[in-house]
Amino acid sequence: MPKMNSIGELNAYRGQLRNSAFPEKTCIAICCDTGCEACGSNYLVEAFNREIERNGLGGAVEVRQTGCLGYCERGIVVVMLPDDICYLSVKPSDVPDIVSETIMGGRLVDRLLYQDEDGNRIARQDEIPFYKRQMRLVFGSNKHMNPRSIDDYIALGGYSALAKALGEMTPELVLAEVKEANLRGRGGGGFPAGVKWETTRNAPGEIKYVIVNADEGDPGAYMDRSLLEGNPHSVLEGLIIGAYAIGAHRGYVYVRQEYPAALESIQVALKHAREYGLLGQNILGSGFDFDVVIHRGAGSFVSGExxxxxxxxxxxxxxxxxxxxxxxxxxxxxxxxNLNNVETWATVPLVINRGAGWFKTIGTEGSKGTKIFSLVGKVKNTGLVEVPMGTTLREVIFDIGGGVPGGKAFKGVQTGGPSGGVLPVSLLDLPVDFDALSEAGSMMGSGGMIVMDETNCAVNTARYFLEFLVGESCGKCTPCREGVAQMLAILNRICEGDGLPGDIERLQDISAVVKEASLCALGQSAPNPVLSTIRYFRGEYEAHIYEKQCPAGACKSLIEYYIDPEKCKACMICLRNCPAGAISGGKGQVHTIDQTKCTKCNTCLDVCPSRFGAVTKRSKTAVLV
Amino acid sequence: MVELGTRVVTKREAGPVQITMTINGVEVKASEDMNILEAAREAGIDVPTLCYHKDLTPYGACRLCTVEITKGKRTRLVASCVYPAEEGLIVQTETETITRIRKTILEMMLARAPGVPVLRELGSRYGADSRRFDADHTFCILCGLCVRYCDEIKNAHAIGFVGRGEDLEVSFIPEIAAKECPDCGWECMSVCPTGVIPSNYALAAVPHFSYPKSLIR
Known part of the structure; x- marks a missing residue:
């Protein structure tokens, strides 16, 4: 394909692509995002290609490698288009059935369909509860394209927002549209993107820059990675539009070191965009010049600031x-x-194409549009979820996420990564938007949601996040470097049963100084995991400090495993499986655990046959009583 | 811009613009290229700091110079050594909140570098309890003065930061230090608030670079 020199040429090319895609072929869209790739999606692709070849279906069926399809819990996800039939947890051994039944016979393969609790099977992707309640504006087109194909993106209407901006709008109008839409930064702060763009535009100086922040580092969050892997051109298109509005001619994409697939994806996208004349000199004949450089991070959380x-x-x-x-x-x-997060840039083409008026109909008063959340932890349907702002936590975690697995009780949800906090059951009906989450003592962050059940300890969770931050603080300013380390020391002793009266107040005092006096947002928000857990789970802190008990049974120093001699059948299973060699006994001889050797790995409890139920986990102090 | 005859000069060439701000209720004259800390000092108001030096780029790391500023309706805390002086700014350098912050920061520093005169003196001014936090003596408060002095004044780049977070430390770079430091005569010692530099240098001078630190500490 030669370079396109005008908007007319782009539109003609789009028409040509659409015509050649007609009549619509059967397409097998296979999720090849990092998660599904780890499940072996490349083997699945190979198996489909082979099976299609073997049946002589070569020209009639397309096998498409796509970006993340969202339902990571049930990967590898396969969607059959145009009928939108969704097969879950697909393995290469399922391929012959899918080809012979669905493609050749027009029948469903029941065992691969979604099945609800009443045993009803659902075939169409958009009718599965996980998908049905979502609004997948930014993330939904993944199944329709191979992220390495710029043609797929263009055929879907890609770069039409850029054409509209360059052809019909002045930079001022583009800016006004984004400002009017009240698009807020999806990276954590929620600062209005339009206001930031305007400041950069109006700032003195000829040379200006735009940056994509793809240094996503929150534990449990992966929406930015999946966007770059699954739809890199949407990010790029947004960036070019932003550069046009701001008057920048150079952009950077900062990709974190840990994301090799995302890096490759954006590299390919840039290469194609340059070949098509969507980057470089005189883009689409508009006279606007812009190009992008990729900068690869070196592995540091604070570099996302x-x-x-x-x-x-x-x-x-x-x-x-x-x-x-x-x-x-x-x-x-x-x-x-001007720096914006991956998801913010990817939302820009939507705003330009469909207008601020449309965008503002979605979401809440202060937070417009949709937001992608990575729903992880103790939840049935792990995955990436895109919902309108203002959707309640309950809808996200229970209606879409399916609630907590294993019959356990929901305890709370950690939102916003290390800068966020833990929200309890009582806040399940909180509408999720920037302001509501901040008011509740947490934050939107980049959209991580880690669901906790009754076996997760609130104190230990706070301790985990502080441990992360102590290692990731840059160490420059005193409050963050020393303060967070001192808080961690206190949390460590609480979790080990050495907490002292007054430790809660000590944590609060240090928190205040760290929040008020730290140099950057990492330090200023570092105490949030501690403050929010003290606010909502104070009783748990008190149980650790005063009773030396961990109510969730998670803090290893405060629990022990015990074999009930009445129930032990001396079956040798736990004895053989104990990796520490801490269990003694023999055939016909009741087993006992040597507490000095026990590493609290939970193996004995896991392997003890449920009909015996001889192993229990109990609080250490219970023995003393 | 200011027109001078036929030549057009920028603000800077014409000299910094004079501004007026209020510090602790007193009207203070300052120039626009100053930061709040410098404006305060110029007016004879002492703001404590351990990482500021008049000849070096402000760093904003120790946070002792935190002050409260009011601009319009909004009041907030800023590090005065890196916040530019502004027309009409209202500044408070000693409030209850500021005292609490300085006290806590000094306590954290004293846990690292006990007995250092300047820390003890500031500590007693702000009521710091030197035993509040568990001690971990490194005798360095990571103010970065030596690093900036070596970079900016001596242009020798013989000292740098190594690591991050709680593992951050200042280290001489043995290859460069061996060559540069004897010539300079360790001028950086004059800016070090804790006096840890000689032992820091000795550490780098140990012939085996992998010498276990625990033995020296």
């Missing part, structure tokens, strides 16, 4: 710098720089 990220692009250590003069005025190499 905007000033640290810019410092890293400059070739220095990624440490935040004071932002009293905003980066939109003085950022990368002290020039006006």
């Amino acid at each position: 905007s000033s640290a990220l810019m410092t890293a692009i400059e070739g220095k250590v990624g440490r935040p710098r004071p932002k009293y003069i905003r980066t939109s005025v003085s950022g990368l190499w002290d020039r006006p720089t």
Whole structure:
């Protein structure tokens, strides 16, 4: 394909692509995102190709490798188009059946369909509860394209927003549209993107930069990775539109070191976009020049902070710098720089194409549009979920996520990563938007949601996040470096049963200083996991400190495993499976656990046959009583 | 911009613009290229700091110079060494909140570097309890003065930061230090608030770079 020199040529090319795709072929869309790839999706692709070849269906059926299809819990996900039949947990051994039954026979393969609790099977993807309640605007087109094919993206209407911006709108109009839409930054802060764009545009200086922040580092969050892997052109299109509105001619994509597939995906996208004349000099004949450079991170969480990220692009250590003069005025190499998160950029083409008026009909008063959440932890349907802002936690976790597995009780949900907090059962009906989450003591963050059940300890969860932050703080300013480490020391002793009266107040005192005096957002929000758990789970802290008990039974120092001699059948199973060799006994001889050797790995409890139920986990202090 | 005859000069060439701000209720004159800390000092108001040096790029790391500013309706805490002086800014350098912050920061520093005169002096001014936090003596408060002095004044780049988070430390770079430091005569010692530099240098001078740190500490 030669370079396109005008919007007319792009539209003609789109028409040509659409005509050649008609009549519509049967398409097997196979999720090949990192998660499904780990499940072996490349073998599945191979198996489909072979089976189709073997049946002589070569020209009639397309096997498409797509980005993330969202329902990660049931990967590998396969969607048969155009009928939208969704097969879950597909393995290469299922391929012959799918080809012979569904493709050749027009029948469903029942065992691969979604089945609800009453045993009803659901064939269409958009009718499965996990998908049905979502609004997949940014993320929904993944099944219709191979992320490595710019043609797929263009055929779907891709780059039409860019054409509209360049052809019909002045930069000022584009800016006004984004501002009017009240698109807020999806990376954590929720700052209005339009306002930030305007500041950068109006800042003095000829040279300006735009940056995609793909340094997603929150434990449990992977929506930005999946967007870059599954739909890189949407991010790129948004970036070009933003650059046009701001007056930037150079952009950067900062991809974290841990995301090799996302890196490759955006590299291919840039290459294709350049070949098609969508990047470079005089884009689509508009006179607008713009190109993009990829910067690969070196593995540091704090580099996701905007000033640290810019410092890293400059070739220095990624440490935040004071932002009293905003980066939109003085950022990368002290020039006006507009940085937005992957998801924010990917939302821009929607806003331009369908207008601010439409965008504002979705969401809440203060938070418009949809948001992608990565729903993980103790939830039945792990995956990426896109819902309108204002959807309640209950809808996300129970209606879409299917609730907590294994009959356990829901305890809380950690939102916003290490800067966020844990919200309890009582807040399940909280509408999820930027402001509501902040008011509740957590935050939207980049959209991580880690569901906790009754076996997760609130204190230990806070301890986990602080341990993460102690290692990821850059160490520059005193409150964050020393304060968070001192808080962690207190949490460690609480979890080990050495907590002292007054520790809760000590944590609160240090938190206040860390929040007020730290240099960047990492430090300013670092105490949130502790403060939110004290706010909602204070009783658990008190149980650890005063009774030396962990109500959730998660803190290893406070529990022990015990074999009830009345119930033990001396079957040798736990004895053989104990990796620490802590269980003694023999055939016909009741087993006992040597507590000094026990590593609290839970294996004995897992393997003891449920009809015996001889092994129990109990609080250590219960023995003393 | 200011017109001078036929030549057009920028603000900077014409000299920094003079501004007026209020610090602790007193009207203070300052120039626009100053930060709050410098404006306060110029007016004879002492704001404590351990990472600021008049000849070095402000760093904003120790956070002792935190002050409260009011701009319009909004009041917030900022590090005065990196916040630019602004027309009409209202600044408080000593409030209850600020005292609490400084006290806690000094306690954290004293856990690292006990007995250092400047820390003890500031500690007693702000009521710091030197035993509040468990001690972990490194004798370095990571103010970065030596690193910036070596970079910016001496242009030698013989000292740098290594690691991050609680593992962050200042280290001489043996190959460069061996060459540069004797010539300079360890001028960086004059800016170090804790006096840890000689032992830090000795550490780098140990012939085996893999010498276990635990033995030295």
